[in-house]
Amino acid sequence: MDFARYVFAPPYWGWLCRGLGMTLIIGITSGLGSALLGFLVLRCYLSPNRLFRATGACYVMVFRNLPLLPLLLFLAFGLPEIWRQIGWGAFPRGLELALLLLGLSFNTGAYLAEILRAGAEAVAPSQTEAARTLGLMPGTIRRRVVYPQAVRIMAPALASRFIHNMKNSTLALVVPLPLESMELLGQAGRIAGQTFSWAEPLIFVTSVYLLLAHGLGRLLNYWAANEHARILAA
Amino acid sequence: MSVDGNVRIRPEKEAKTVRSTIPRAVEPRPIVNALQVESICKQFGERRVLDNVGFHLPQREVLALCGPSGAGKTTLLRIICGLISFDAGHVTIGNVLIPFNTCYPAGMYGQVGVIFQEHNLFPHLTAIENVTLALREFKRMPVNQAYERGMGELERMGVGALAKRYPYNLSGGERQRVAIARALAIDPLLLLLDEPTSHLDPDRVDEVCDRVVELAGAGTTMLLVTHNIKCARQAAKSFALLEDGKCQVSHDPALLDNLRYRGK
Amino acid sequence: MMTLRHVLSVLLFGYPVPPEMIDPHFPSFLQRGGGMLLTLLITGLSMLIGAILGTALALCRREKTKAASANAFDRMIGSALYSTATVLVEAVRGLPIALLILLTFHLPYRLFHLRLPDSVLAITALSFYSGAYLSEIVRAGFRSFDPSLHHVGRVLGLTPRQVLLKIELPIICRHMLPDLTNLAVTVFKDSSTLAIVAVPELTYVARQMVMSEPINYGLVLLLVLGSYWVLATVLSVLTTRTLRLLVPMHISF
Numbered sequence: 001m002d003f004a005r006y007v008f009a010p011p012y013w014g015w016l017c018r019g020l021g022m023t024l025i026i027g028i029t030s031g032l033g034s035a036l037l038g039f040l041v042l043r044c045y046l047s048p049n050r051l052f053r054a055t056g057a058c059y060v061m062v063f064r065n066l067p068l069l070p071l072l073l074f075l076a077f078g079l080p081e082i083w084r085q086i087g088w089g090a091f092p093r094g095l096e097l098a099l100l101l102l103g104l105s106f107n108t109g110a111y112l113a114e115i116l117r118a119g120a121e122a123v124a125p126s127q128t129e130a131a132r133t134l135g136l137m138p139g140t141i142r143r144r145v146v147y148p149q150a151v152r153i154m155a156p157a158l159a160s161r162f163i164h165n166m167k168n169s170t171l172a173l174v175v176p177l178p179l180e181s182m183e184l185l186g187q188a189g190r191i192a193g194q195t196f197s198w199a200e201p202l203i204f205v206t207s208v209y210l211l212l213a214h215g216l217g218r219l220l221n222y223w224a225a226n227e228h229a230r231i232l233a234a
Numbered sequence: 235m236s237v238d239g240n241v242r243i244r245p246e247k248e249a250k251t252v253r254s255t256i257p258r259a260v261e262p263r264p265i266v267n268a269l270q271v272e273s274i275c276k277q278f279g280e281r282r283v284l285d286n287v288g289f290h291l292p293q294r295e296v297l298a299l300c301g302p303s304g305a306g307k308t309t310l311l312r313i314i315c316g317l318i319s320f321d322a323g324h325v326t327i328g329n330v331l332i333p334f335n336t337c338y339p340a341g342m343y344g345q346v347g348v349i350f351q352e353h354n355l356f357p358h359l360t361a362i363e364n365v366t367l368a369l370r371e372f373k374r375m376p377v378n379q380a381y382e383r384g385m386g387e388l389e390r391m392g393v394g395a396l397a398k399r400y401p402y403n404l405s406g407g408e409r410q411r412v413a414i415a416r417a418l419a420i421d422p423l424l425l426l427l428d429e430p431t432s433h434l435d436p437d438r439v440d441e442v443c444d445r446v447v448e449l450a451g452a453g454t455t456m457l458l459v460t461h462n463i464k465c466a467r468q469a470a471k472s473f474a475l476l477e478d479g480k481c482q483v484s485h486d487p488a489l490l491d492n493l494r495y496r497g498k
Numbered sequence: 499m500m501t502l503r504h505v506l507s508v509l510l511f512g513y514p515v516p517p518e519m520i521d522p523h524f525p526s527f528l529q530r531g532g533g534m535l536l537t538l539l540i541t542g543l544s545m546l547i548g549a550i551l552g553t554a555l556a557l558c559r560r561e562k563t564k565a566a567s568a569n570a571f572d573r574m575i576g577s578a579l580y581s582t583a584t585v586l587v588e589a590v591r592g593l594p595i596a597l598l599i600l601l602t603f604h605l606p607y608r609l610f611h612l613r614l615p616d617s618v619l620a621i622t623a624l625s626f627y628s629g630a631y632l633s634e635i636v637r638a639g640f641r642s643f644d645p646s647l648h649h650v651g652r653v654l655g656l657t658p659r660q661v662l663l664k665i666e667l668p669i670i671c672r673h674m675l676p677d678l679t680n681l682a683v684t685v686f687k688d689s690s691t692l693a694i695v696a697v698p699e700l701t702y703v704a705r706q707m708v709m710s711e712p713i714n715y716g717l718v719l720l721l722v723l724g725s726y727w728v729l730a731t732v733l734s735v736l737t738t739r740t741l742r743l744l745v746p747m748h749i750s751f
Contacts, residue, residue, distance in 0.1 A: 065730040067687035069694075070701050070723050078716035085714060167594035173694055185597060199608040202601055206593060213592035315653060344655030353646045358668045358747045367664065372655030402746030420655060 006200040012191045016201070018180065019187030020208060026101065026183055027166035033105030034165060038112030045117050056113070063110035069171050071107065075099040076175045100175045108165040115161060119154035120146060152224075159220035163213055170209075184208060265329050268293045268424040268455040269314065274323035276309055283309050284320070285479040289472075291424065294453040298460065298470035300490055306479050307459055311428050314457070315348055328423045344372050347417025347425045352433045354413035355401040361388065362397035365416045373420060387415040391445055407438035411445055424455040431462055443468075463490055505713070509721065510534045512703045521615045528617040532698035534725060540617065540699060541686045544624035548685075551625055552632025558583035559637060583633070590630035595691045599623045603695045620689075620697045628685050635681065639674040672748040679737040683730050690726065700725065 006012060044056030076099055080091035123146050131141040151158075170185040182190060188201035269291040276284040283306045291297045301307050313320045316332065325332040327345050355364050365384035369375045375383065388394045391411040393404075401409055410430050417425055427446065431439040443465040450456060450469040460466050466473065467487045474483045475490065482489060512532015520529045531539060557563070564580040565573060590598065602623035606612040614622075643666055651661040693701040704722045708715045 061731065062727070065683075065687070065727050065734065066723055067690040067726050067730075069690045070719060070726060073693075073701065073705075074716070074719040074723060078719035080716075081714050082716035085716070170594040170596040171691065173596060185594070185600075197608075198600065198604040202597070202604060206597060206601065209594060209597060210589060210592045214588075315649070317649060343652075346653065348650070348653045350646065350650070353644055354650060356647060356650075356665055356669070358665075358672060368654035368656065371660050371664065400747060416654070 002197075003200050003204070006191060006195050006197055007204045012195075012201070015187040015190060016184065016204070019182060019184035022181055023166070023169050023183040023212075026104070026169040026172065027162075030101050030104035030108065030169070031162050031165050033101060034108035034112050037105055037109030038116050041109065041113035042116045042120065045113070046120065060110045060113050063106050064114070066107070068103070068107050068168055069174060072100060072103045072171055073174055075103045096175050096177050097181060100172050100177070104165060104168060107168070108161060111161050112158070115154050115157045116150070118157075119150035122153045123149045155220075155224035159217065159224065162220070163216050166216065167209065167213065265293065265423075267291055267326070268295075268328065269457060270324070270326040271310075271314070272324045272326075274310065274313060274320050274325065276306075276313065276318075276320045283479055284313075286323075287476065287479070287481040288323070289474050289481060289483045291455065291457055291472075293423075293455050295472065296450045296454075296456040296458060296470040297472050297474060298458045298466035298490075299474045299476060300460065300463070300466060301476035307476050308428075310476065311426065311459060314426065315346065344368070344420050345423045347420065347422035349410065349413045349417055349425070349427045349430050351429045352406075355404075355409055355416075357401050360398050360400055361393065361404070361412045364401075364412060365419050368416070368420050384415075384419055387419045388412065390418075391415040392441075405438060406434040407441035410434065410442045414442075414445065414449075418449075418454070424457060425449070427456060427458045427460070429459055429461060431460065431465065439465075466490065505707070505718065505721070508533065508703060508707050509700060509718075509725070512536060512698045513706060515698075521613075524615050524618050528621075529615050531617075533703045534700050536617065536697075537686070537689050537699040540620050540624060540692070540697075541682065541689055543621050544628050544685055544689075545682050547621065547625040548628030548632050551629030553636055555583045555587055555629060555633035556636035556640070559587070559633065586626075587630045587633050590626050591634070595623075595627060595688050596694060598627060599691055599695055602626070616695070616697045620692050620695075620699075623692075624685055624689060627688070628681060631681055631684075632678070635674055635677045638677075639670040642673060643670055669748045672744050675744065676737070676741050679733070679741070683734050686733070687726060687730055 007016065041056045041059055044052040044059075047053060047056075076096055079099070083089075083091040127145050127149070128141055131145045136144075169183050172183050173186050173189060177186065179190065184205055188198075188205045191201045192198040267290045271290075272288045274284050274287045275282070287306075287310060289297065299307060299310075309318070312318045314325060314327075320334050323334070325334075330345070355361070356367070359367065362381065362384050365387060366377075366380040369380035369383060370377065373380075385394060385397060388397055391414055393408055393411045393415065396404060396408055396412070401412075404412065414425075414427075414430075430446070431442050434442065439462065443462060446456070446458065446465060447469045456469070458466060458470060467490070472483060472485050473487055473489050474481055510533050512535065515530050515532070520526055528539065558579045560580075563576045565576070567573065567576075593601075599620070603616075603619050606614060606619070647665060647669070648661055651665050652658070656664070689699060690701045692699050693705065696702060698706070700722055704715075704718045707713060708718055
C-alpha cells in the first residue's frame with residue numbers, strides 16, 4: 001500500500017490532476033448538453049404538434065431504458081464498423097471525445113426531460129391562466145411564471161441527476177480516448193497499467209469522487225436554497 | 235405550579251403490553267359510569283390547556299362535548315384515548331382507573347371505540363376486512379363468526395353493500411360509517427366520536443348524523459365531540475362546554491348557545 | 499458458422515467455461531453461465547441480497563438505534579452501528595458504479611489475498627449498490643407512514659406487533675413497490691458496467707464474440723442494446739401498469 005510512489009509521485013500525480021480536470025470538463029459539458037437536450041424535449045412534449053410530441057416521447061422512452069455503457073461502446077466501436085459496412089469510407093478519427101459527450105448528454109438528457117416535464121406540470125395551471133388573463137404572451141408566461149416555480153420544485157431531482165451525470169463520466173473507460181484526455185478513473189487505470197497496482201490509485205480516486213459528489217451536492221443545495229430565497233423575496 | 239400538590243410531570247411512557255395481566259381491581263368494582271373524568275389538568279409548558287375538567291358519562295347515555303377550536307377538546311380526547319398522559323386527576327373507563335403517566339394503558343384496549351375526523355380506515359383492507367381485523371386479532375374470533383359479526387355491524391350502519399370495497403372507493407360519509415361499524419364491532423364500553431362530520435361535504439353530514447342519532451336511541455354510550463349543534467341536540471342527553479380549559483356540564487342544550495353567539 | 503441462432507445462443511448463454519476455472523467453494527451455476535442469463539442471475543441475486551442488506555442498514559439508521567436504551571454500552575454499540583451504516587450508505591451512493599465495481603474486484607486480493615470468482619464479486623458489488631439505495635427507499639417508506647393509523651390500530655386493541663405486521667408493513671410495502679421496481683431496472687441496466695472487469699455478462703460476451711469470430715461489432719452491439727432496452731421497457735411498463743392499481747391502497751383517507 002504505497003501511496004507515495006504510486007499516487008503522489010511526479011508523473012502519476014500529474015496524470016491524476018489532468019484526469020480530475022477532464023472529469024470536471026466532461027461532467028460540465030455533458031451536463032450543459034443534456035440540459036439543452038432536455039429543454040428541447042420539454043418543448044416537444046408541450047407542443048401542440050403531434051409529431052413533435054411523439055418524437056419527444058420516443059426519445060425519452062428510448063434513452064431512458066438504454067444502459068449507458070453499451071451505448072458508449074456502440075458509439076465508439078459499433079458506429080465506425082457500421083459506417084464502414086455501409087460503405088461511407090473510413091470513420092473520421094479523433095471524434096471519440098465528442099461521441100462520449102454525445103452519449104452522456106443523450107442519456108442524461110432523457111432523464112432531465114422527464115424531470116423538467118414533471119416540474120412544469122407541477123406548477124398549478126391556474127398560474128398560467130391567471131397570467132393569460134393579465135395579457136402576457138405564452139413565451140413570457142413560460143419564462144417568468146412557470147419556469148422559476150418549476151425550477152424550485154425540481155431543484156433536488158435536477159441536482160441529483162447532474163451529480164449522477166458527473167459520476168457516469170467514469171464510463172469513459174471503455175472509450176479509446178487519447179491518453180492525455182482521459183478522465184480520472186481512466187488515468188488511474190493508466191497508472192495501474194504501468195505499476196501493476198490498482199489498489200492505491202483506486203483508493204485515491206474513491207476519496208476524490210466522494211468529495212466531489214458531496215461537495216457538488218452541498219454546492220447545488222446552497223445555490224438552490226439561495227435561489228429559493230431570491231424568488232420568495234422578489 | 236401546584237394543583238392540589240398532585241402535579242407530576244412525567245415523560246410519556248408506553249405501558250408494557252402484557253395481555254395476561256391487564257390491571258383490574260382486586261375485586262371487580264361495579265361499573266358506575268362508562269366514563270368518569272375528574273379534575274383533569276394538563277399543561278403544555280407554560281400553557282394550562284385543561285384546568286380541573288370533569289364530567290360523568292353514565293352507561294347508555296350520550297354526552298356532547300363542544301367548544302371552540304383550540305380550547306383543549308383534542309387534548310382531552312387524546313387523554314381519554316390513552317394517547318398522552320395528564321398531570322393530575324383521574325380517568326376511569328368502566329371500572330378501570332387509567333394510570334396517568336403511561337400511554338396506551340393496558341386496561342383500555344378494546345374498551346373504547348374511537349372514530350376520528352379522518353384517516354380512520356386502513357387503506358389496504360376492504361371495508362369488511364377493516365371491521366373484522368380487530369375481531370380476529372384482538373378478540374380472536376374464528377373467521378366465519380367475525381365475518382358474520384362484521385357484516386351485521388355494517389348493515390346496521392347501512393353500508394352492508396359496500397363491504398368489499400376499498401376505502402378509496404368510498405365517499406366520506408360511507409367511510410365514517412364503516413369506521414363506526416368497526417368501532418362497534420369490538421363491543422366497546424363507550425364510543426368516542428371526534429368531530430366525525432367536520433371533514434365531510436355538507437350533504438354527507440346527514441348520513442353520519444342520522445346514524446349517530448339512531449345509535450343514541452338504541453342505547454349506545456357515546457361521547458360526541460362535534461361542531462354540529464343540531465346533531466348534538468338530537469343525539470345527546472347531557473352537554474359539556476369546554477372553553478379556555480374549563481368545562482361546564484349541563485343537561486340543558488341552552489349551554490351550547492353560548493358557544494354560537496360568542497362568535498368563535 | 500455465423501448464423502443468427504449461434505449469435506443468439508452465445509448472447510443468451512455465453513461461452514462454455516472450462517471446468518478447471520470453476521472454484522469448487524462457490525456455487526457452480528454462478529460460474530458456468532454467461533450472457534443474458536448471467537446478467538439476469540446477477541441482477542436477481544443482487545436485488546435479493548441487497549434487500550436484506552438494505553433493510554439491515556435502514557434498521558441501523560433509525561434514531562432509536564442511536565440513543566435508545568439506558569445502558570451506556572448499548573448506546574455505544576447503537577451509535578457505532580448508526581455511524582457505520584450512514585458512512586457506508588453515503589459512500590456507496592456517492593461513488594460511480596464503475597469505481598465501486600473496480601474496488602470490489604481489486605481490494606479483496608490486494609488487502610486480504612482473497613481470490614473470489616468473478617460472478618461472486620460482481621454480485622457483492624451490485625448488492626452493496628442496491629442495498630444502499632434500498633436502505634434509502636425503506637427509510638423513506640417508514641417515514642411516510644401516517645402515525646394516526648398506528649393509534650387507530652392500538653385503540654382497536656391490537657398489540658404493537660400486530661399493528662406492525664398487519665397494518666404498517668402491508669401499507670409500507672405497497673408504498674415502496676414502485677421505487678423497488680425502479681431500482682431493479684436500474685440495477686439491471688447498470689450490470690452492463692461489469693464488462694470493464696471481464697465478467698461474462700451480456701456486454702462482455704458480445705465483445706468476446708466479436709474478438710473471436712468474424713462478425714460486425716456494430717450489429718452485435720445493436721442487438722445487445724436492443725435486448726437491454728426490450729427487457730427494461732417491458733419490466734417498467736408492466737410494473738407501472740400493475741402498480742397503478744395498487745396506488746390507492748397505501749394513501750390513508
